[in-house]
Amino acid sequence: MKASRPVLPGFGLALGYTLVYLSLLILLPLGGMVLKSAHLGLAGILEIATDERALASLRVTFGTSLLAATLNAGFGLVVAWILVRYPFPGKRFVDALVDLPFALPTAVAGITLTTLYAGNGWLGRWLEPFGIKVAYTPLGIVVALTFITLPFVVRTLQPVLEDIEAEVEEAAASLGASRWQTFVKIIFPTVFPALLTGFALAFARAIGEYGSVIFIAGNLPLISEITPLLIISKLEQYDVAGATALAVVMLALSFVLLLGINLLQWWAANRHRPTEPLNVAAGTESP
Amino acid sequence: MKNLPQFLAGLLVALAAGTVQADATLLNVSYDVARDVFKDYNPPFQKYWQQKTGENVEIKQSHGGSSKQVRAVADGLEAGVVTMNQANDIEFLADKGLVAKDWARKFPNNASPYTSAMIFIVRKGNPKGIKDWSDLARPGIQVILPHPKNTGNGRNSYLSAWAWALRQPGGNERTAQDFVGKVLKNAPLFAAGGRDATTTFMQRRMGDVLITFECEAELIAREFGKGDFDLVYPSLTLQTEFPVAVVEKVVDKKGSRKLAQAYLEHLWSKEGQENAAQNYLRPRDPEVLKKYAAQFPAVKTFTVDEVFGGAAKAFAAHFKDGGSFDQIYQRK
Amino acid sequence: MKHCRATEEPVWVRRALLAVGLGFLLFFLALPLLAVFTEALARGWPAYVEALKEAETRSAILLTVVIALAVLPFNILFGVAAAWAIAKFDFRGKSLLLTLIDLPFAVSPVVAGLVFILLFGAQGTFGPWLSAHDIKIIFAVPGMIVATLFITFPFIARELIPLMQSQGKEEEEAALSLGASGWQMFWRVTLPNIKWGLLYGVILANARAMGEFGAVSVVSGHIRGETNTLPLHVEILYNEYNQIGAFAAASVLALLALVTLAAKTLVEWRMHKETAMLTADLAPEPGEG
Numbered sequence: 042m043k044a045s046r047p048v049l050p051g052f053g054l055a056l057g058y059t060l061v062y063l064s065l066l067i068l069l070p071l072g073g074m075v076l077k078s079a080h081l082g083l084a085g086i087l088e089i090a091t092d093e094r095a096l097a098s099l100r101v102t103f104g105t106s107l108l109a110a111t112l113n114a115g116f117g118l119v120v121a122w123i124l125v126r127y128p129f130p131g132k133r134f135v136d137a138l139v140d141l142p143f144a145l146p147t148a149v150a151g152i153t154l155t156t157l158y159a160g161n162g163w164l165g166r167w168l169e170p171f172g173i174k175v176a177y178t179p180l181g182i183v184v185a186l187t188f189i190t191l192p193f194v195v196r197t198l199q200p201v202l203e204d205i206e207a208e209v210e211e212a213a214a215s216l217g218a219s220r221w222q223t224f225v226k227i228i229f230p231t232v233f234p235a236l237l238t239g240f241a242l243a244f245a246r247a248i249g250e251y252g253s254v255i256f257i258a259g260n261l262p263l264i265s266e267i268t269p270l271l272i273i274s275k276l277e278q279y280d281v282a283g284a285t286a287l288a289v290v291m292l293a294l295s296f297v298l299l300l301g302i303n304l305l306q307w308w309a310a311n312r313h314r315p316t317e318p319l320n321v322a323a324g325t326e327s328p
Numbered sequence: 329m330k331n332l333p334q335f336l337a338g339l340l341v342a343l344a345a346g347t348v349q350a351d352a353t354l355l356n357v358s359y360d361v362a363r364d365v366f367k368d369y370n371p372p373f374q375k376y377w378q379q380k381t382g383e384n385v386e387i388k389q390s391h392g393g394s395s396k397q398v399r400a401v402a403d404g405l406e407a408g409v410v411t412m413n414q415a416n417d418i419e420f421l422a423d424k425g426l427v428a429k430d431w432a433r434k435f436p437n438n439a440s441p442y443t444s445a446m447i448f449i450v451r452k453g454n455p456k457g458i459k460d461w462s463d464l465a466r467p468g469i470q471v472i473l474p475h476p477k478n479t480g481n482g483r484n485s486y487l488s489a490w491a492w493a494l495r496q497p498g499g500n501e502r503t504a505q506d507f508v509g510k511v512l513k514n515a516p517l518f519a520a521g522g523r524d525a526t527t528t529f530m531q532r533r534m535g536d537v538l539i540t541f542e543c544e545a546e547l548i549a550r551e552f553g554k555g556d557f558d559l560v561y562p563s564l565t566l567q568t569e570f571p572v573a574v575v576e577k578v579v580d581k582k583g584s585r586k587l588a589q590a591y592l593e594h595l596w597s598k599e600g601q602e603n604a605a606q607n608y609l610r611p612r613d614p615e616v617l618k619k620y621a622a623q624f625p626a627v628k629t630f631t632v633d634e635v636f637g638g639a640a641k642a643f644a645a646h647f648k649d650g651g652s653f654d655q656i657y658q659r660k
Numbered sequence: 661m662k663h664c665r666a667t668e669e670p671v672w673v674r675r676a677l678l679a680v681g682l683g684f685l686l687f688f689l690a691l692p693l694l695a696v697f698t699e700a701l702a703r704g705w706p707a708y709v710e711a712l713k714e715a716e717t718r719s720a721i722l723l724t725v726v727i728a729l730a731v732l733p734f735n736i737l738f739g740v741a742a743a744w745a746i747a748k749f750d751f752r753g754k755s756l757l758l759t760l761i762d763l764p765f766a767v768s769p770v771v772a773g774l775v776f777i778l779l780f781g782a783q784g785t786f787g788p789w790l791s792a793h794d795i796k797i798i799f800a801v802p803g804m805i806v807a808t809l810f811i812t813f814p815f816i817a818r819e820l821i822p823l824m825q826s827q828g829k830e831e832e833e834a835a836l837s838l839g840a841s842g843w844q845m846f847w848r849v850t851l852p853n854i855k856w857g858l859l860y861g862v863i864l865a866n867a868r869a870m871g872e873f874g875a876v877s878v879v880s881g882h883i884r885g886e887t888n889t890l891p892l893h894v895e896i897l898y899n900e901y902n903q904i905g906a907f908a909a910a911s912v913l914a915l916l917a918l919v920t921l922a923a924k925t926l927v928e929w930r931m932h933k934e935t936a937m938l939t940a941d942l943a944p945e946p947g948e949g
Contacts, residue, residue, distance in 0.1 A: 047833055050842035055745035060755070063880050066809055070775035073785060077778055077799075088501065125423055127674055135682070137918050138689050143867035144917030145696070146891035147874065149910040151520075152527065152898070159532035163691065176532075177517040180934055188688050193825060196864055200823045200857035210667045220669055231809045235822035236947040242818060245765035252769065252873050259517035260475055262657040262666040269768040274478050277395045278648055279420055281774075288771040295766035296759060303762070310825055353885065360899040391896055397882070400845040404782030404791065405799045405881040523899045547901040 058144030071292065073227050078285040089283055090290040098268040105267075106177055106247035114240045117194025118232075124195070125202040137158070139262035147252030154185055155257040177259030182267065185257045186247040192245065201235040234310040241302040249296050337372035353386040354587055359414075359480070361522070361544065362570075365607045366411070372603070373594050374585060377587070377635040385587060392481050395420075401575060404428060408588040409580050411572045412425040414480045415440075415632070415639035418571050423435070431573040438633070440569035441595035442609035445627055446488040448560040449529065449538040456536045458560045464537060465510035472528055473534035474519045475651045476512065481522035486653065487642060495564060509656045522648040530556065536631040541566045541568060542624075543608040568627035570609070693914060702908035711908040719885045721912060727801070727876075727889065728869040731808050735865050740815025740858070746817075747824030748832070758821070764813045771811050773878025776803060799881030804889065807875040809916075812865040819861030820854055827853055859927065867917045871939040 078086060089095060124136055135276060142150065158175035168175060175181045205246045213223045242248070250268035258265040268291055275284035347396035356366060370387040379383055390397065390405070398417040401407045402424045410427070412418055415438075421427045432439045433574035450458050456469060464471050486508060493507035518532065522544060529538040530552045537560075539658055540548075545559055572592045579585040595602050601611040605620040617624065636642035646652045669677070711717065742761060746754060764772065778784050780797045790797060797803045831853065836846040851858075873891040880887045882896070890913055898906035915941050 047836040048847075049829055049832055049836070051744060051846075052749045055741040056749075056751070058624075059738065059742040059745055063757075063760060066806075067760065067813060070779055070810070071763070071780050072765070074771070074775045083893050093653070101662060108929060110640065116681070116684040120518050120678055120685060123678050123681040127678060129682075135685060138685065138693065140863055141689060141693060141914055142865045143864060144871040144913050145692075145896050146871050148895050148898070149907070150692065150890070151694045152524070153699075155696055156527075156532060156699075157483075157691060163695070184688075187919065188692065191688060192864060192867075193366070196860050197605075197819060197822055200819070200854075200860055201826050203787065203856060204823060204826055207667065211711070214667050220667075221859065223667070231826055238818060238822050241762060242765055242814070247764050248766050249768040249771070255520040260520070261518060261652075267515075269770065270478070272768060273770060275477050275649070276399065276770075276774075278643075281647070281778075283649070284771075284774070286777075288774075292763070292767060294761060296887075299762045299766065300755060300759040303758045304866060307755050307758075315933075321937050357881075360896060361901075363896070363900050388886065389882070391899075392877070392882045396878075399797060400878075400881055401778050402783065403789065404800060491775045493930075521899065523901065551901045551903060 061202045074285050074292075075289055078127055078282055078289045083324055086286045086289060089286045093110050093273055094262055094266065094269070096172070097263045098266045098271050099291075099294070101179060101182065101264075101266060102248055102268045102291075105182040105186055106244055106250075107185050109190060109247050110244035112183070112187050113190055113194045113243045114236060117191070117239060118198060118242075119237060121198035121202055125199060139192050139195050142188050142300050147189060149251065150188055151185055151253030151256030154188060154253070155181070156263065157251065158184060158257070176257055178263070179258075181257040181266050182254050182265065185253045186250060189250050189253055190243035190246050193243040194236065197235045197239035197242070200231055201232050230309075230312075234306050237302055237306040237309065241299055241306070244302075245295055245299055248291065338428075349633045351615070352384060353388060354408040354584055354591060355388045355390060355403055355406060356409050356411060357381050357390045358404060358411045358506055359390045359397065361547070363389065363391050365604065365609065368607065369600060369603050372568065372599055373591060375601070376594060377590060380475065381588075382474070383587075386635060387591070403506065404512050406578050406582070407575050408582070409572060409574055409592055410585050411570065412590075413568065413570050414483070414644045415569060415571045419640045421573070426575050426577050427573040427578055428525075432571065433570065434574070435592060437612045438631075439490060439571045439573060440612075441572060441592075441600065442570055442611050443606040444541045444543045444570070444609055445629055446484050446539060446564060446566045447542050447545065447627075449540060449557050450536065450560055452556055452558060454558050454560065454591075458537050461489050461511075461564075462506075464489065464514060464539075466514075467506055469514050469537065470516055470535040471511055471537055472513045472519065472525050472540045473515060474521050476518065477647050479519075479521050481540065482518065483527070483643075483647055484541075484566055484568050486646065487636065488539070488562075489633060490646070490652075491566065491630055492562065492564050494635065495595045495630075505652055508652070510655060524619065526551075541609075545550060546608040560628045561625055564628050564630065567631050569631065575636070683754055696907055696910055696914060699903060700911045702907075703904055707904050708908050708911075711902070712912065713904040714905070715816055716885050716888065717890075717893060717905070717909055720888045720890045720909070723801070723804075723888065724890040724913075725872050725916075730805050731869050732862065732866065733814055734809055734810055735816050736814070736858070736862065738856075739861055742817040742856075743820035743824050747821050761814050761817055764810055767810075768812065769872065769874025770878060772875040773807055776807055776810070776879055792926050798879050799883075800887065803874050803879040804887065807879045808869050808872055809874050811872050812869050815865035815868065816858065816861035819864065820857050823854055823857035833844055844870055855927075870916055899928050 081089070099265060107211050110318045112139070120139070124132065155176050158168070160166065160169050160180060162176070165176060175184055179283065209227060210223055213227050216218075248270065251267070251273070254267055258267060260270060261267055268287060272287050275287065287314070358366060358540070366389055369546060374385055377383060390407070394412050394414050394417050398410060398412065398421055401421060408420065410418060415432070416555040418427060419430055421524065422429050422431055425516040428434060448458060450456065457463070458469070463469060473485045476482040489508050489511050490504045493504040494501070496503070517528070519528050522540060525538060526540065526544070526548055528534050530548060548557070572595065574585065574588045576594060579588045595604070596612065598613065598616065601613040605611045605616055605623075608623065610619070610624050611617050630640050632639050638646070644651070695887070746758065777798060778791060779786055780803065781787050782791060797806070832845050833850050835849045840848065871891055873895065877892055878887055880889065880892055882888060882892060890909055894906050894909045897909060
């Protein structure tokens with residue numbers, strides 16, 4: 042059946058352009074950075090990265106980023122769902138707000154969130170009596186990162202949710218599937234690749250974030266110090282090679298994690314070919 | 329839609345146009361809170377220069393974190409002059425061959441036209457009775473300061489505490505490090521910068537004492553009101569310098585050496601010194617200092633050169649990776 | 661077509677989801693936004709307007725908009741091309757390519773600026789050549805555009821890929837077998853199908869381009885009235901103890917982000933009218949409840 046289909050055009054052009062643009066704008070500069078740190082040698086780079094402070098900072102950075110991305114995956118799915126499916130007053134306004142974390146300079150986000158969550162802030166004063174300290178703790182970092190990366194999951198899910206055709210769900214329902222079954226068997230597999238994408242993007246962005254975090258983190262060595270802060274610290278010492286070495290280590294770790302997520306995403310997308318979702322539901326019983 | 333690229337190109341040209349007329353412009357690359365100082369200094373200087381040479385000059389300002397700014401200059405930001413708040417930053421440019429090796433002797437007073445001092449800001453009425461550095465190490469006192477390793481403000485605070493401990497009876501490097509360690513243990517956080525430390529202390533009401541520049545106290549009063557805090561001058565503190573230098577490589581290329589030299593020299597004129605005093609920086613000129621004596625209480629100070637043998641040495645010993653700050657945080 | 665109850669959630673589920681979603685947005689979006697405006701208006705409306713009237717603030721706004729507009733066509737072109745290749749075709753190394761596209765997000769913005777300094781700075785690889793030919797990239801607008809391109813690189817592609825993947829390629833194949841040319845297929849089938857994803861991508865990239873601080877800060881040189889974008893200006897104002905000015909400028913950025921919403925609403929409205937004219941039997945328009 043596949044052989045009789047016409048072949049879509051433009052593959053060579055699109056891929057060629059993608060590769061050239063990617064090479065010039067991303068790979069060349071990043072390659073230059075790797076070269077800059079190369080004269081330290083692998084041993085030198087590893088020594089910088091396995092220093093006690095650096096290791097602690099990597100744990101804080103990747104741990105808080107993972108948490109923030111997970112929070113966003115969960116809540117982002119709900120937010121995207123209600124924005125696409127449910128009517129409620131002020132929906133357009135809420136929809137517009139979602140992009141805000143990108144437009145607000147990260148420093149402003151950091152300062153504002155710290156003021157909100159400090160002991161005398163609008164939110165901090167309600168949390169403090171319960172012994173929950175947010176500002177100047179790793180929890181504060183999670184809050185800042187959640188804010189900064191909030192649009193990713195929502196915005197990657199929205200178009201996919203909008204694209205699910207009502208007929209598919211109706212068909213599933215008429216075949217006797219409960220709403221929950223429809224969600225688990227039809228909707229979730231369709232949006233899962235997009236959810237993973239959103240998660241990966243949020244996670245990636247969180248790892249690199251610096252501007253907002255330094256205001257809310259407290260920046261105490263071994264406790265709330267993020268790796269980008271150590272990079273800045275090296276730059277303050279005019280140690281560009283050391284700074285790039287740390288950056289390269291972060292880049293390598295992010296690359297491995299992202300590649301893992303993307304492979305998972307590719308697998309998920311192929312497993313549930315969303316173009317033939319009816320087969321999944323209709324497999325048991327034919328109309 | 330087709331005209332969009334042209335339109336954009338036009339806009340870019342318009343934006344870039346300002347940079348082209350190089351001879352009559354001077355770019356002053358400076359640290360981040362210096363804007364008021366130079367905003368008030370530039371117009372009188374332009375007038376002075378016009379009367380002297382008939383030339384109309386445009387002075388451009390660039391402000392940002394001190395080390396970041398000099399890195400930009402080293403990477404090609406075409407500054408005619410640099411006006412910084414850390415000698416170490418100018419040393420870096422000297423190493424790169426951008427400013428003269430003997431920059432500190434090119435102008436009087438170690439090339440620093442005015443100074444400030446590290447002081448304490450405490451809550452109104454000083455409820456915790458904070459008088460001197462020793463009080464900052466007391467258990468139960470919360471100290472707010474910017475990051476001691478990564479910010480100029482924090483480094484000055486750190487060196488102040490260190491030098492005070494060194495000058496106590498029986499003081500040596502070891503006791504000084506212990507003392508500074510205790511002070512840092514009282515810090516619930518390291519603020520992102522001087523301004524952030526102030527916000528934390530004044531607006532978020534954290535901590536009992538804030539370590540900052542004397543000149544910043546006035547800015548704090550302007551933003552948060554005078555009645556909300558008291559100033560405390562410790563028994564001994566760091567005199568911070570604000571070194572200036574001509575960027576030789578750039579002025580030679582642009583032919584603006586005379587202008588750059590005059591711009592910095594004029595900082596020592598009566599006019600320049602008055603302007604510094606009005607911005608709460610301690611003027612070098614004794615007469616001007618006397619005139620503004622009310623806002624500059626007498627305080628015993630030391631310089632980094634006296635105690636640490638120079639800015640570069642102090643930086644290497646304390647703030648490089650593995651320096652005294654890092655040692656405090658190494659687990660035993 | 662009969663309306664089935666099982667295509668809708670029970671009322672209590674709807675309410676719970678609304679409460680969870682809106683509660684999350686309240687704490688993580690609405691309150692911070694409110695706090696920004698509260699700070700900006702702390703000394704009343706006149707002080708707010710005064711702060712925005714400053715010449716340097718105005719030139720910063722202009723520069724921010726110029727940079728955002730300049731990166732837009734590059735991002736759209738790349739986004740569509742990359743998504744087309746990745747979503748519609750199978751080839752080896754696809755996951756690797758995707759990961760490389762994601763990579764700019766994981767690079768700390770400061771480092772993103774630094775990599776261009778390493779290339780184009782006076783001490784960088786191309787620095788001596790550029791300065792010999794008197795070409796300014798770093799510490800001038802071109803460098804800031806390049807840094808912004810780097811930062812916003814993945815947005816549109818990443819927005820389009822999952823969407824195009826979920827759409828499959830049947831519609832395009834049908835268009836081709838009906839005799840459409842490649843471009844006809846693209847304009848008539850592909851583009852209408854991806855318009856929402858593209859729009860979201862543009863909005864996101866745009867917001868990020870306007871709000872970016874770290875990378876742009878490294879390559880800007882911070883020359884007042886010349887290479888100061890709004891986010892850089894905000895930080896400088898804040899450091900100078902001009903809190904009103906800083907938050908007023910930040911609120912402008914928030915409002916600029918809302919402008920894109922207006923654009924989106926307009927586009928939505930027009931498309932809705934079109935589709936309503938064409939057919940009455942389509943899936944419900946997005947954004948409409």
